Amino acid sequence: MKEKTTVLTPVQMAFLVHQRVARLATTSESGEPHAIPVCFAFDGHLIHIALDEKPKNVSPTRLKRVRNILANPNVVVITDRYSEDWKLLAYVMVRGRAGLVEPASPEHTLAIRLLRGKYHQYEQMKIEENPVISIHPEQVASWGALDALGSSRSLMDILLGRRSVRRYLARDVPEEAIEKVLEAARWAPSPHGRQPWRFAVLTRKETKTHLAEAMGEEWQANLDMDGQSAEVVEKRLEGSRKRLLDAPVLVLLCVYLEDLDVYPDAARQQSEIMMAIQSLGAAAQNALLAAYSLGLDAGWVCSPLFCPEKVTEALGLDLSLIPHALLTLGYAEGDPPKRRARKPIDELVIYRD
Numbered sequence: 001m002k003e004k005t006t007v008l009t010p011v012q013m014a015f016l017v018h019q020r021v022a023r024l025a026t027t028s029e030s031g032e033p034h035a036i037p038v039c040f041a042f043d044g045h046l047i048h049i050a051l052d053e054k055p056k057n058v059s060p061t062r063l064k065r066v067r068n069i070l071a072n073p074n075v076v077v078i079t080d081r082y083s084e085d086w087k088l089l090a091y092v093m094v095r096g097r098a099g100l101v102e103p104a105s106p107e108h109t110l111a112i113r114l115l116r117g118k119y120h121q122y123e124q125m126k127i128e129e130n131p132v133i134s135i136h137p138e139q140v141a142s143w144g145a146l147d148a149l150g151s152s153r154s155l156m157d158i159l160l161g162r163r164s165v166r167r168y169l170a171r172d173v174p175e176e177a178i179e180k181v182l183e184a185a186r187w188a189p190s191p192h193g194r195q196p197w198r199f200a201v202l203t204r205k206e207t208k209t210h211l212a213e214a215m216g217e218e219w220q221a222n223l224d225m226d227g228q229s230a231e232v233v234e235k236r237l238e239g240s241r242k243r244l245l246d247a248p249v250l251v252l253l254c255v256y257l258e259d260l261d262v263y264p265d266a267a268r269q270q271s272e273i274m275m276a277i278q279s280l281g282a283a284a285q286n287a288l289l290a291a292y293s294l295g296l297d298a299g300w301v302c303s304p305l306f307c308p309e310k311v312t313e314a315l316g317l318d319l320s321l322i323p324h325a326l327l328t329l330g331y332a333e334g335d336p337p338k339r340r341a342r343k344p345i346d347e348l349v350i351y352r353d
């Protein structure tokens with residue numbers, strides 16, 4: 001159960017990137033210890049911590065943790081999971097060397113993007129004006145049920161914490177976790193309770209390759225049609241192919257219309273189909289949230305929507321299954337960059353009393 005390594009193992013990484021808070025311990029020149037809770041992002045190699053305090057007339061380098069790091073760069077970052085169910089207890093402790101990364105460098109820009117992607121609250125704060133503490137892990141110790149399938153977080157924390165992941169660790173997903181994700185999907189609301197969706201699970205490399213190649217042909221034709229250069233077409237095709245092959249699990253979401261109500265007029269029939277598609281979205285979101293709450297990560301790939309027949313044929317599916325989207329499932333290789341900020345709520349909501 002207890003493990004000591006010099007670099008983070010995939011299991012330790014997956015645990016780390018799912019934690020929202022860590023404790024950073026530093027020591028002063030005279031050896032006086034200091035520990036504080038911190039928000040952090042992990043880029044797959046380094047742990048980044050923002051300096052968000054903006055004390056007037058006081059440089060961030062006067063902060064105790066920063067002064068300590070400048071005097072002694074050896075630090076500890078510890079993240080843990082507590083639950084009244086002690087079978088879920090776990091921690092990862094990283095010993096490393098910390099340094100300050102100054103604003104405007106590429107490393108600083110990346111760290112700020114990761115931190116804002118993980119914590120939307122940072123979007124409103126001028127963290128880009130301060131240096132970032134970046135920690136290079138040198139020794140890692142962990143204990144407990146790091147990969148337990150469970151979460152003690154509130155639903156709201158899971159909703160706000162979930163993020164689309166596009167790069168995964170080469171680590172298998174336990175079957176039990178896949179089953180739980182599908183279980184969550186099947187409890188989605190649906191029109192007349194008809195559950196107008198079916199899910200195809202792909203884990204074998206050969207199957208994923210076959211699917212990626214079939215979809216690639218269609219994509220190539222579309223990109224050529226858009227007048228993209230051969231070089232761009234090649235690069236984008238390779239990127240999308242890699243994305244499908246590197247994800248440990250793909251779940252193909254299909255609409256299934258056979259059990260829907262039948263109407264004599266086309267307009268109502270169209271609405272019935274739209275409801276089925278809305279319901280597929282609800283099933284997808286259930287799956288994404290379940291995955292995140294189980295300590296997994298997931299992403300959404302829309303390409304099957306553009307070539308459903310190719311997908312059905314490549315996977316030998318029944319013609320009644322209409323492919324709409326793929327969910328990728330696995331363990332994130334780090335906190336994902338490029339997360340879109342949300343619009344302010346008053347731009348999205350209209351009240352009519």
Ligand SMILES: Cc1cc2nc3c(=O)[nH]c(=O)nc-3n(C[C@H](O)[C@H](O)[C@H](O)COP(=O)(O)O)c2cc1C
Nearest residue numbers: 162163164165166299300301302303325338339340
């Ligand atoms: C219908 C739909 C289709 C999407 N298609 C893709 C896709 O093909 N590729 C992709 O990388 N992300 C896709 N996404 C994910 C969005 O880009 C992502 O949800 C959005 O940028 C917000 O980021 P977040 O999920 O991390 O909050 C899709 C999402 C939805 C709902």
